[in-house]
Structure formats: C-alpha cells, structure tokens
Amino acid sequence: MVGHGKKMTEKIKIQGRQIVNGVVPISGAKNAALPLLAAVLLSSEKVLLRNVPPLEDVKTMLSLLDDIGVRFHTRVDSPYASTIELQADAVNDFKASYDIVKRMRASILVLGPLLARFGECSVSLPGGCAIGVRPVDLHLQGMKALGATVSLKDGYIHARSLHGLRGTEYEFPISSVTGTENMIMAAALADGKTILKNAAREPEVIDLANCLNKMGACISGHGSSIIEIDGVANLHGVDYTVVPDRIEAGTYAIAAGITNGCVDLMGGNFRELLPHFVEKMTQAGLIFTDIEGGLRAESSGRIYPIDIETSPFPGYPTDLQAQSMALLCIAAGTSNIHENIWENRLMHVAELARMGANIKVTNTHACIYGVDKLLGAPVYATDLRASFSLVLAGLAAEGVTVLDRVYHLDRGYSKIEKKFAGCGVKIERFR
Ligand code: UD1
Secondary structure (H helix, E strand, O other): OOOOHHHHHOEEEEEOOOOOEEEEEOOEOHHHHHHHHHHHHHOOOEEEEEEEOOOHHHHHHHHHHHHHOOEEEEEEEEOOEEEEEEEOOOOOOOEEOHHHHOOOHHHHHHHHHHHHHHOEEEEEOOOOEOOEOOOOHHHHHHHHHOOOEEEEEOOEEEEEOOOOOEOOEEEOOOOOHHHHHHHHHHHHOOEOEEEEEOOOOOHHHHHHHHHHHHOOOEEEOEOEOOEEEEOOOOOOOEEEEOOEOHHHHHHHHHHHHHHOOEEEEEOOOHHHHOHHHHHHHHHOOEEEEEEOOEEEEEEOOOOOOOEEEEOOOOOEOHHHHHHHHHHHOOOOOEEEEEOOOOOOOOOHHHHHHHOOOEEEEEOOEEEEEOOOOOEOOEEEOOOHHHHHHHHHHHHHOEOEEEEEOOHHHHHHOOOHHHHHHOOOOOEEEEO
C-alpha cells in the first residue's frame, strides 16, 4: 500500500525492556468501520456511525465517499472515537479512482453498494499489495451472478445493472471477508432472494449485516456460512455503533505477554470475538480473566512454544499472525506458524531476525526457535500488522529499536503513543 506526504518520513523510537501494565480502551474495528462507511451509499437518508476509529484507512474511505458526492460531518467524541454523520442523497460520481484505491484495497467495498443503488460504477482495480496478490475475482463473479455486466478497461472495473440486480445463489470458492460484504450490500437492494454459501463468518461481517437490518434490509444467517438476503426496494437511515476491534485487542494482549505485563482490554467481549486466539495464547502462557466491560490479559512470567495455523473466523486470525510471531521469538522452545490466508505475509521475519530472532521460513511456514532475548535494532515496517509486531519485539528487546515507515501502522492502529502511555510505556515519534 502507498503512504503519502510527510507521514512517509515518520519513525518511532522504542526503548526496550518496558512493561505494559494498564488499561487500554479498544477502538471501533477498522474492518467493520470500512464496510459500514461504504454501506452509507445504499440509502439516501442520514446515517450516524458511532465509535469510528481515528485511522488513516477511515480517512481514505471518507475521501473516497467525498469524491463520490457523499456529505459527511465528523464529531470527535474522544481521542479514540468519532461519530460521523453521513448522507448519500446527492451522489454524482460513481467512480473509485486509482489514486484512492491504490492507497487502500478495501475501497473495493463501494462496488456492491454503487451498483445496487445506481446501476453502474467504475472502480479501479487494486493491483498488487505487499502481503499478496489479493485478487478481486470473487467480487466480480458475485456481481455477475447478481445479473451485472462487468468489464475491465484502462485498469478499471466497469459494472452495470441498468435493470437492477436479481437475487441469486452464489457459493464462494474460498471464504472472502470483503467479498461477502460486497455481496451482502449488493443483494440487500436486489430483486428477490440471494443465498450466499461458504460466506465469511467474521464478526465484522455480522456487524455489517446487523447495521443493514437496522436500515430495513432483510438478512439472516450472518455469522454462519450460509447467509440469506431478501432484497428490499429501499434502505432508510440508521444510528449504529461500530463493533470493537478484536485485532487491536489481541495485539495489546500480546504486548502484555511479551513484556511480562498485564492489560485490561476495555470495550468488548474479546473472548467471544477471539475464541481461537484466547485458547492458543493461554497455551502460550497468557492468563485471561473476564472483567467488567472487557478482558484482562496477563503474563504468567513464562512464554511457551505453540503451533498456529491462520484460518478464517473462528480460526486464528491472519491479522494477528505477525504479532504472535514476535511473542514466540522469545518462547522457551520451538513454535510453528503456518500462514494459510496470504501467500506473502511473513515479511516481518527478516526484520525480527535483525533483532536476533531465529526463524526458518519455508514457503508460508515459519519455524520459530525461541531465543533468550531480542536486541533493539533499526527496522522497517513492511505492512500494517507487521509494523506492530516490530513495536512489540522492540518493547521486549534489550536496547533501542527504531521503526521506519510508520505510516503502515497508522492505517490500522489509533493513538498508539497515547494507549501505551496509559500503560506506563513510552514510545516516541519523530521525523
Ligand atoms: C479482509 C481484511 C484483512 C484480513 C483478511 C483475511 C478488511 C478490510 N480486510 O481482507 O484485514 O487480513 O480479510 O481475514 O476486512 N481472494 C481471492 N479472490 C477474491 C478475494 C479474495 O482469491 O476476489 C483470496 C485472497 O487472495 C486471500 C483469501 O481470498 O487469499 C481471503 O481474502 P479476503 O477474505 O477476501 O481478504 P480481504 O477481504 O481483502
């Protein structure tokens, strides 16, 4: 993904051997906020989204909506959350330009809603991405199944459904999160019933379906792999609160585990949102306790080796793979991580190795031989989640770590200096 402006030059300095001890208010989920923002295009009425995280990816989605002609107003409720009022009653451009899509692939989420409501749209093809090829063929197949004509020209997807979309039965050959979300949004305004098979079961998909139902859609089965959508003629406005970010919560849980600390992850039922993660991290030596309004994650003083395989929900989230690897670098023994979702999501290995980690990679498999300690080093972020894995390694390491290309981090983690400061940890941003 492409960063921009002065952010490109920002770095973070992390003094090692700090202990993460305190309370972390978990923000709204990036991966829920993005489809919810796109869903605004499905109605001409006012939509109020609460608990929207202050992230670069959210800003990118807002600038895309702005280009399309959506009016919006942001109210900052706290350093960690905003309420955004949006209205798509004067949409005049059904296009997602390359300039924006190249910054954030989730821009593809406007395809389904634009097509369903306006009968046409052009969305730039996303192109390559650091963590893998990330094709959008399933999104296109799904739109075609709903009766749209889709063509590719000049690097753009041109989709049309001038006589409206028709309900269909579509089975995803592989589970796709944003693919499922695009189909749900398109089918919500289609004529007749749509049945999606092998649909993604992620909590963020459930959040989108819940919001659409509150807007008058008729969706059932979300959370299971078969989702049924009875199309309706219109959707109305809504006041909706974004689900908390399970990936952010998992990341700070690991921060406690890797630094021998303890964090209270506030704002959600993270045991339910991260079932497999909690089970695996318990095996790795973390202690989880339910507390009022959240979940406590505490180090037991030991880190045990474990084997992890990433898979779609409720499996181990790929978006926590890099951070988990940082923890396992200093486990008492050998761990294995198999990355099943993305074909190039082990780029952090080379950076962790610069900090003294001992990891052997074969294709998408990493064998992590635990070492006694990590050593601070200058490292650079290769993608969003990888960047936080290096912050975690830096906190546990001996000496100073300087993380370059911090713009990756800001796409998906809000106010990390402030959240760490609340846990007695100092990290410094500089240029
Ligand atoms: C979403 C998340 C991302 C997470 C990923 C997997 C958002 C905004 N992003 O991404 O953080 O890492 O789910 O949990 O929610 N695929 C195809 N063709 C397609 C679509 C996907 O082959 O048309 C493949 C991908 O290459 C990948 C797999 O399907 O191997 C899963 O991808 P998908 O679930 O679609 O990921 P995203 O929705 O892009």
